[in-house]
Amino acid sequence: MSTRDAKSWILIRDELLRRVRERVWEPGALIPGEVELAEEFGCARTTVNRALRDLADAGLVHRRRRAGTRVAVNPPHKATLTIPIIREEVEARGGTYHHALQQRGTRPLPAHLGGVFPLPDGAEVLHTVTLHYEDGRPYIHEERYINLANAPDLADQDFARISANEWLVQNAPYTGGDMSFFALPADAALADAFDTSLGTALFAAERSTWNDQGPITLVRMTYAPGFRMRTSI
Amino acid sequence: MSTRDAKSWILIRDELLRRVRERVWEPGALIPGEVELAEEFGCARTTVNRALRDLADAGLVHRRRRAGTRVAVNPPHKATLTIPIIREEVEARGGTYHHALQQRGTRPLPAHLGGVFPLPDGAEVLHTVTLHYEDGRPYIHEERYINLANAPDLADQDFARISANEWLVQNAPYTGGDMSFFALPADAALADAFDTSLGTALFAAERSTWNDQGPITLVRMTYAPGFRMRTSI
Structure with a gap:
């Protein structure tokens, strides 16, 4: 496989993508077959196949063995979220970061967390509360x-120099995770941390x-x- | 390019990925060069190159022309969010969907929205307020x-049968967008819509x-x- 070949399916994918995006091929429409496209582009049918597979993986077209390939009517639009090291996120926008470890202790896992954090009964977990600051103001x-x-x-970690967030991102690689985002009213601890009123609507992320x-x-x-929390699509 | 070749870089990418994920190669470590990997896998150097490019695109390794390829210390972990048609989202979990159009009118763009929605001065926009229901309860x-x-x-659209959400997803393809997620306290209209107290912390998404x-x-x-709002990483 030459480098030129490796790239050619990407060029064809990009052209197919353009036709879908610019509605040269309308949503729901049947597009030309692989043989026809291979002829048009003067390439191997497998190259067209590879390009179509990429579009199908992205949900932009639907492929049916006998019925051919159709443009998706409602293609998924994806946004990307990254799990940042908070220090790096703050510093990347020119801010000054510091953190304060407010609590650190070993305790049995609270029962109400058993569903999201399945551990044997009575398993001990490390519980920490950390306040992250940007330019001296509480941020998270x-x-x-x-x-x-x-x-x-x-x-060995007291999380005094390096936060638990940073230590874990660097040292505890994970294979999967669940995230959720929601609003909550400030309780006493949060109202105190952010110097705001009880019940203030706050944005939270659980992971x-x-x-x-x-x-x-x-x-x-x-x-x-x-x-x-901002992202692009 | 045969189908076998087209797939082989993916197999090699997956093996490299395994080594990074399982820390056979530690974060920050220099990994073997392309020639060495091509020998190990018994494939063309260009195939290894294609696989490494994929890992580099995903931020899992950093490639330097002379210094070789290193495993990223803090690789991005990506989550995907899709913009759903609310009707389909509700129906997919077995719920019954309906919507009610509460307001529909043409008006000049409110000044405070000029930043996120750049239009010429005095441009007219269509303003709609819709309540989406799941199983008869207000959802969005x-x-x-x-x-x-x-x-x-x-x-031509009165949005009575098809909501603006669904109509736009189906009919107004976009090339880019910004999203943000935040918490807000229920104002009078929201408290009324959700039959809740003024100031209740609510989750909101702006796009x-x-x-x-x-x-x-x-x-x-x-x-x-x-x-x-839930997602996986």
Whole structure:
């Protein structure tokens, strides 16, 4: 396989993509077959096939063995979210970062968290509460549970110099996770952390991650009043 | 290019991916060169190159022309969000959907929206307020502005049978957009819509989309109390 060949399916994919985006081929329409497209582009049928597979993987076309390929009527539009190291996120926009560890202790997993963080009965977890600051102002209140059985190097970490967020991103690779985003009213601890009224509407993100050995961590990040999580589509 | 060749870089990419994920190669480590990997896998160097390019595109390795390829210390973990047709989302989980158009009118673009929705001074927009229901209960309150200059077929639409959400997803393809997610306290209209107290913390998503002809729509979806937006990583 030459480099030129490796790239050619991408060029064809891009042209097919253009036709879908610019509605040369309307939503729901049957597009020409592989043989016809291969002739048009002067390439191998397998190259067209590879390009179509990419569009199908992205949900932009639907392929049926006998019925041919149709343009999706409602293609998925994807947005990307990344899990940042908060320090790096703050510093990337020119801010000054620091964090304060407010609580750190070992405790049995609270029963109400058993569903999202499945551990044996009575399993001990490390519980931390951290306040992350941007330019001296509280930015994120982080409450975290860490599965001690799945983070063996953790005993050495006091999270004073490096936050639990940063340590885990760097040291506890995960294979999967669930995230959810929601609004909550400030309770006493959050109202105090952000110097705001009880009940203030706050944006929060909860995340649980795991690897082959089981759960790693469950964390709730609650953001300062007025925060917006932004992304592009 | 045979089908076997087209797939072989993916097999090699998956093996490299496994080594990165399982820390056979540690974060920050220099990995073997292309020639060495091509020998190990018994394939062309260009195939290894294609696989490495894929990992680099995903941010999992960093390639330097002379310094070789290193495993990323903090690789991005991506989550995908899709923009659903609310009717389909509700029906997919077995619910019954209906919507009610509460307001529909043409008006000049409100000044405070000029930043996110750049239109000429005095441009007219279509403003709609829709309440989306799941199993008879209010699920999403939608407030929307539509650029009339960029949605020519819109005049025929009363959004009674098909919601603006569904019509636009089906008929107004966009090339890009911005999204943001935040918490807000229920104002009188939202408290009324969701039969809840003034000030209740609600989750909201704001989205603006555009194509080559300019902005298409700006919409704020505010969700019923207790809603969580969920995704996987």
